[in-house]
Amino acid sequence: MIIRDLIADDFPDALRLYQVLTRDPVPVTTDPAAFHAVLDHAGTTIVGAQIEDRIVAMITLHILPNMTSGGRAYALVENVICDPEHQGKGIGKAVLQAGLDKAKAKGCYKAMLLTGEARGARGFYESLGFSGHEKHGMILRF
Structure with a gap:
């Protein structure tokens, strides 16, 4: 397994993972320009896990x-995704930890994320040190 920052050529694998993640009423865009815009955004990195020639997990930092x-800056983690056939093997944890290590190296004083109650991922995040007790996440959708 290789943990690395994703590049434009990773779009097909990233798209497949986004489609696993997305439960919103609006589907994920299939436009590669949108992926490139995320990659090109200052301060944003998509960290992924590659096994053989395939990206099997990723996070946006x-x-x-x-x-x-x-x-001091802070980090926001979004779109934490691991291919279902690779879950439970520590890959998602390794990718998220690599992202958190990047945030620490950049001098961030905290990292935040939101997770849906229906996904049952709270324990996964708590195992990496996240706490849901300090603040309350809220969302306003447009």
């Missing part, structure tokens, strides 16, 4: 500038 906490 956004590092955001900040005025509080001494001006």
Whole structure:
């Protein structure tokens, strides 16, 4: 297994993983330009796990500038996905930990994420040190 930042050529595998993740009423876009826009966005990285020639897990990591906490940045983790046939093998944990390590190396003082109650992933995130007790996540959809 290789943990690495994704590149534009990884679009087909990324699209397959996004389609596993997405439960929204609006389907994931199949436009490669949207994937390129994420890759090109300053402060954003998609970290993935490659087994043989296939990306089997990935996360999106956004590092955001900040005025509080001494001006230290914070990280937002989004779109944590592991191919169902590779779940339970520590791959998703390795990818997320690699993203968190990047955030620490960039001087972030915290990392945040939201997870849906229906996905049953809370224990997975707690095993990496995340806590749902300190703050309450809220969403406003447009």
